[in-house]
Amino acid sequence: MNASQRVPWRTRKVAVAALALGLTAAATTYVMAQQDVSGTDSGNSTKFNVVGDGDLPTKKPKLGEDRAGLSAEETGYAIHVASTDSSVPSDATDVRGKPGPEFLYADLPDLSEGHTGRTAVVALYDYTHDVTYDQVVDLGAGQVIETKKSGTAQPPTSATEADLAMKLAIESDADLGFKTEFEENMGVPLIDPDQVDYVAGAWVFNKTTSKGQECGKDRCAQLMVSTASGVYLNTFDFVVNLSTQKIVRTQ
Numbered sequence: 001m002n003a004s005q006r007v008p009w010r011t012r013k014v015a016v017a018a019l020a021l022g023l024t025a026a027a028t029t030y031v032m033a034q035q036d037v038s039g040t041d042s043g044n045s046t047k048f049n050v051v052g053d054g055d056l057p058t059k060k061p062k063l064g065e066d067r068a069g070l071s072a073e074e075t076g077y078a079i080h081v082a083s084t085d086s087s088v089p090s091d092a093t094d095v096r097g098k099p100g101p102e103f104l105y106a107d108l109p110d111l112s113e114g115h116t117g118r119t120a121v122v123a124l125y126d127y128t129h130d131v132t133y134d135q136v137v138d139l140g141a142g143q144v145i146e147t148k149k150s151g152t153a154q155p156p157t158s159a160t161e162a163d164l165a166m167k168l169a170i171e172s173d174a175d176l177g178f179k180t181e182f183e184e185n186m187g188v189p190l191i192d193p194d195q196v197d198y199v200a201g202a203w204v205f206n207k208t209t210s211k212g213q214e215c216g217k218d219r220c221a222q223l224m225v226s227t228a229s230g231v232y233l234n235t236f237d238f239v240v241n242l243s244t245q246k247i248v249r250t251q
Contacts, residue, residue: 056080082122082135085144092126154202162200165221165240178233209250218243
């Protein structure tokens, strides 16, 4: 498994290679989120030229060798097949409430799973029902050959989920200490995600905090935030419930 494809923290960095698919900026983020890396990233979003019609590939692309890394075209095709499979409810929505499940990552199956041929694992999250789907896609046949559904599994967050979590935290009326720390360090209030570097990770209640019991069934994210000068801000007293889009105080 490629460590850069399945990591617990997601930045907003988007791979330029996705442009080869002819996707819009939103679809590009959707396809290539699995290539984000650990650590903080610049608060300034990368700009892309919009080409094509923004649709995911519906026709089988040229396939690589069985265990070669997935190409951008194969990834886009795998997402299309996985997200349109009959196992995913027709009313599934992503983190922003738009039709279709949230794409979390795509990867090669573990060797221990015994799949042959050119296959990919695609992780999706349905915010309508708070359910995770792990779909094994046979890229040659263009179909899902295995589905694992869970109401408690919480895979790594997508770049879109990280962006929304940061936006909700900044715009919240809750008295969150990291915003005060930012103003003390920078001399100006924190009003926009572009003012900071941040990553987000899926957070599940583990009985070490006094609150947040809903996180695990609900989709929650914990933020790690730093100023442009590299000062890390304390964000460990709250998490963002992405299912309800509310702040959860954990201390």
